[in-house]
Amino acid sequence: MIDLGYSLSRRFPDPPQTDYRTADVRALRHDLFCGDVYIADVKSDRELSTAWGWVPVLDFAWALCDVMEQIDRDPRGNRSANRQFAELDFTESTDCMLFERRFGWVEVSADWMPADEPALTFDHRALRREARDFLHDLIADLCDMHEGLADNPAVWDLQARFPRV
Template sequence: MIDLGYSLSPRFPDPAQLDYRTVDVRTLRHDLFCGDVYIADTKEDRELSTAWGWVPVLDFAWALCDIVEQLDTDPRGSRSARPVHAELDFTESTDRMLFERRFGWVDIAADWMPADEPPLTFNHAALRREARDFLHDLIADLTDLHESLGDNPVVWDLQVRFPRV
């Protein structure tokens, strides 16, 4: 079972005077909604999380959805034994989350994990579903905080590009 979550940092509040209807892609992805994120395997009671307070959570959700799709480029899909790799770079550091898909399973590790700790492993289809649900739930939460964000065309495009599964 996959659990994706986030917390917004009080150290980096989003500007109240900003018109969220017109915020561009770069600002949405890198300058707003900072906090921490986690991916947990509830069955194994293990998680991979950040504890930095500055991770742009919307960018993380967006990038995770992109990565899940990137991992699905092999035409053989879940029958493919050839590993497909992807990584998520955190903008303000050298840390990365590393993804590897083989057959229908995705291993997720991170640079900051102890070397002897095994990666989290999830079914690709379940990860796709959870990543998209996380993105839509996050957008709903952020729109509750900043109502005009719901009128931003970039957010509309993002929701259409990654519909709930």
């Protein structure tokens, strides 16, 4: 079972004058909603998380959905023995999460993990579904907290681009 989660930072609050209704994509992806994120394998009781406090959580959810699509481009899908790679880079950092798909499995690791620690392994379909659910749940939470965000056209486009599976 996969658990994706986040926490917003109190050290890096959004600017109080922000008009969420008209915030552009750059602001939504890089300047707002900072905090930390994690991805956990509940069954093995292991997780991969940030502890920096400045990760733009909406950008993480958006990029994770992009990564799931990127490693799904082989027309053979789960039958493909070819390895497909993708990286999720973090804003303002050289750190990244690494995704490698082979057959129907995705290995998730990060360059800040100890070298002897094995990658987390997830079923591709389950991870894709969880990534999209995480995105939609995060958007719902953020819209509840920030007036006008639900009316932002970039948020509408994002939800349409990655509908729940």
